[in-house]
Amino acid sequence: MLMPAMGTVFVVDDDESVREALSSLLRSVGLRVETFPSAQEFIRYEPDGAPACLVLDVRLPGGSGLDLQGELARAGKDIPIIFVTAHGDIRMSVRAMKAGAMEFLSKPFRDQDLLDAIGKALVRSEDASLARTRLAELRVRYETLTSRQREVMGHVVAGRLNKHTASELGISEITVKVHRRHIMEKMLAQSVADLVRMAEKLG
Amino acid sequence: MEDRTDEVVRLRAQIEALREDIQKLERTSGEMQAAAGRHENILDSITDRFFALDKDWRFTSFNKPAALQLKALGKDAAALIGKRLWDEFSDVPPAETFRAVMRDRIPVTHEHYYALLNEWVENRIFPGADGGIIVLQCYVTRRKRIEGYLADGQRLSGTGTWALNLGSGELFWSAEHFRIFGLDPEKVKPSYPSLLEWIHPQDRSALQNAFEHAVRVKGEYDMEFRIVRPDRTIRHVRALAHPVMNDDGELVEYVGAVIDMTERRRAEEALNTVQAELARVTRVTALGELAVSIAHEVNQPLTAVVTNAYSLMRWLDADPADLQESQSATERIIRDAKRASAVIARIRAFVKRGNDRKTRMQVNDALREVDGLVRREVQAQGVMLTLELAAALPLVLADKIELQQVVLNLVLNAIDAMRGVPDTSRFLTLGAEPYGVDAVLVTVRDTGLGLNPHQRNHVFDAFFTTKPDGMGMGLAISRSIVEAHGGHLWTSPNDDGGETFQFTLPTAASAEC
Secondary structure, three states: OOOOOOOEEEEEOOOHHHHHHHHHHHHHOOOEEEEEOOHHHHHHOOOOOOOEEEEEEOOOOOOOHHHHHHHHHHOOOOOOEEEEEOOOOHHHHHHHHHOOOOEEEEOOOOHHHHHHHHHHHHHHHHHHHHHHHHHHHHHHHHHOOOHHHHHHHHHHHOOOOHHHHHHHHOOOHHHHHHHHHHHHHHHOOOOHHHHHHHHHHHO | OHHHHHHHHHHHHHHHHHHHHHHHHHHHHHHHHHHHHHHHHHHHHOOOEEEEEOOOOEEEEEOHHHHHHHHHOOOOHHHHOOOEHHHHOOOOOOHHHHHHHHHHOOOEEEEEEEOOOOEEEEEEEEEOOOOOEEEEEEEOHHHHHHHHHHHHHHHHHOEEEEEEEOOOOEEEEOHHHHHHHOOOOOOOOOEHHHHHHHEOHHHHHHHHHHHHHHHHHOOOEEEEEEEEOOOOOEEEEEEEEEEEEOOOOOEEEEEEEEEEOHHHHHHHHHHHHHHHHHHHHHHHHHHHHHHHHHHHHHHHHHHHHHHHHHHHHHHHHOOOOOHHHHHHHHHHHHHHHHHHHHHHHHHHHHHHHHHOOOEEEOHHHHHHHHHHHHHHHHHHOOOEEEEEEOOOOOOEEEOHHHHHHHHHHHHHHHHHHOOOOOHHHOEEEEEEEEEOOOEEEEEEEEOOOOOOHHHHHHOOOOOOOOOOOOOOOHHHHHHHHHHHOOOOEEEEEOOOOOEEEEEEEEEHHHHHO
């Protein structure tokens, strides 16, 4: 599997030998690795928004990996998780998968199984990150609209006719058409349908 | 004149004779009066109440205790003489019995509760020479109370008593004995042969053997067996017997008790089941926890070893190979493999330490306890178990529980091995004797089917079993326990059939030096 460039793998495992071994394996395929001995230390770490995934031991001192999964979700930190465990049972893996885990591997695992899971996780992370980037750009463009233009955009994406918009806002139909052209230019929208999709993303 | 003289002589002789008769009569009368006085004295001196009635139910005499009793009831004995019983006493509890003796002239003994006196009385009623009746009455309240206590005691404790006359074969049972056996005292006459029919078929021969043995040695016996009641329910009973000898030392009778053990047995069985279940659960839980802990402790370094090996292959496969990373990965593999090994060594040391509960102990004590444990099972299987324990054995250094596990296992195997032989020839011997100067030899000998040479070669192998539902672990574990004690366990065939398992244990003196 092709690894996305600049992916970072976070490893949380209380066993130093396991952390060292995972670090070596992941570095050998060109991945950036950051290791943490406990959930608490990982929580304190602020990711930079680049594609990343988390390799997480289920059994951790001071709270299980499943607890950390819940905590990250509540904090809005969207990071794909690959669970590894020495004594996983079905109930535990079902719970982890339902909560959105990418994979649930038993120790010791095949290197390829782990690397495949990491590859998938980083792709997902990258997609999510790309989506976030695009949304941020869209916001910047939206910010350039005047308040009147935002008003008009609201009517356009709601599918109103120009003359209705004009009478409602107390302006001429010509003025509405001018606003529409400027809106399309500033938002880099190819069509009204394009503009509707952008409005949906902006929420 | 002559005639008159003769007449006078004759008359005188007659007078003399009459006087002698009178004197004789007077003597007799005096004797009779004296005798009557003596009888009166005797009657007055006995504590029983005496009174006599003539054929018309008139009182003819009372003794003093009777007069005192009447006085207590507000009657004057002297005034009653010549009065009819039925006119004076409207409520005579044994009226029918009095009438029967008066009519049939056959003595009767009769007990009844005399409410006026608040006493139990016993009336012995005899036909009198004058055609009436004589009544002797005594208080039996105390005896009745003791009898009642005894019956209550028997009922409450579920203990019946019995006596067997060895001459006649007659068997006497108490009411509680009948109740335990579920039999009606009115309908069943117990005897030794009929007793055997009520014994559970599986226990019959063991009981018979034990009893016949006791009779031979004029000894006591104490047996537990099952009986089958007429309603087909099974009761567990314990019978104890004590021999009774005559002055010549001949055995004449056995007296004994029979105790209903069913409830106790049931409670014991329930307790045993709960204990066994608890022990099993505890063991399984402890093993489970230990296994999870071991799995985690060993799995972490193994995971690291495997992962390092994968990364080593990738560092070597790179172009160019990264020898420094490869070197580090290899060093980590060695380090983590050693760590896994150390975890296992630690667990092994822990398990060994946890099991080392050896104390200086008497082998005979441990064997007697095993005897107590298996006694019921041995009897149930119709096996005769004999202990042959040498006196004054040296102490051994052993874990008693483990030692007993081994012996118990061998004994249960022996019982299983004898299932295939008739129950009249199932003999089990459990013995202990010195073995050389520094060991004790424990022997478990059975008269079962024995082992064939192939079985004998493999009987100590793990998972080897001759039983359809056996695990094949008992003897393997037994051998390892014995060897952990510094002893040996082996088996050999008996000359007259069956198998003998033996093991040695070093004496405490030799084990400690």
